[in-house]
Amino acid sequence: EVQLVESGGGLVQPGGSLRLSCAASGFTFSNFWMYWVRQAPGSGLEWVANINQDGGEKYYVDSVKGRFTISRDNAKNSLYLQMNRLRAEDTAVYYCARISGPFRKYYFDYWGQGTLVTVSS
Amino acid sequence: QSVLTQPPSVSGAPGQRVTISCTGSSSNIGAGYDVHWYQQVPGTVPKLLIYGNNNRPSGVPDRFSGSKSGTSASLAITGLQAEDEADYYCQSYDSSLSGSVFGGGTKLTVL
Numbered sequence: 001e002v003q004l005v006e007s008g009g010g011l012v013q014p015g016g017s018l019r020l021s022c023a024a025s026g027f028t029f030s031n032f033w034m035y036w037v038r039q040a041p042g043s044g045l046e047w048v049a050n051i052n053q054d055g056g057e058k059y060y061v062d063s064v065k066g067r068f069t070i071s072r073d074n075a076k077n078s079l080y081l082q083m084n085r086l087r088a089e090d091t092a093v094y095y096c097a098r099i100s101g102p103f104r105k106y107y108f109d110y111w112g113q114g115t116l117v118t119v120s121s
Numbered sequence: 122q123s124v125l126t127q128p129p130s131v132s133g134a135p136g137q138r139v140t141i142s143c144t145g146s147s148s149n150i151g152a153g154y155d156v157h158w159y160q161q162v163p164g165t166v167p168k169l170l171i172y173g174n175n176n177r178p179s180g181v182p183d184r185f186s187g188s189k190s191g192t193s194a195s196l197a198i199t200g201l202q203a204e205d206e207a208d209y210y211c212q213s214y215d216s217s218l219s220g221s222v223f224g225g226g227t228k229l230t231v232l
Contacts (some may be wrong), residue, residue, distance in 0.1 A: 043226075044210060045159075045212075045223040045226070047222065049220075061220065104154055104216070107173070108157075108159070108169065108212070109172075111166045113166060
């Protein structure tokens with residue numbers, strides 16, 4: 001059974017940092033692109049960052065470029081999101097998600113339960 | 122503002138048919154990239170409903186169907202049931218962003 005379990009969320013002051021983790025199991029982690037998707041309270045879904053199978057390709061939504069870093073450790077079946085210089089507008093539930101399907105036609109077939117990040121003083 | 126545009130809300134009575142539209146542009150839906158749909162009951166994780174424009178994962182009732190034409194796509198739900206009340210999101214790939222994009226979501230109310 002595919003499982004994605006996020007951790008690392010919490011309350012942080014503006015300008016602070018957090019590192020999210022996602023532990024994957026039930027599939028060959030190193031074979032899949034992985035994503036972080038977030039959902040602000042009462043809002044829709046937003047792609048944050050993605051990373052290819054070996055970590056050599058990474059892409060970010062403009063609003064987090066230069067502040068967030070996505071990474072993975074295939075030996076540990078884990079995905080990470082280092083979030084620096086956090087802002088109030090980064091407050092959201094952050095989901096780790098696996099994609100499946102053809103290149104550029106992929107979809108999110110498995111999601112973690114999410115971890116809440118609250119940026120507030 | 123989301124890259125893909127959906128109506129904020131739709132409603133229908135039990136047994137009726139409703140459709141939810143999703144409008145994109147030449148860098149996403151119009152470029153030929155597939156559209157996928159997710160259902161999210163408030164407080165829960167999004168669930169894949171339709172993939173590859175019109176395919177249902179195992180376990181999704183055939184009351185749900187998808188279509189795509191040009192720069193737009195639609196999700197149709199027939200035989201509305203109370204349990205269908207949820208938020209629905211479309212998703213595609215955007216070549217100008219090198220990542221996935223979502224619609225803003227549509228809240229379905231079953232009257």
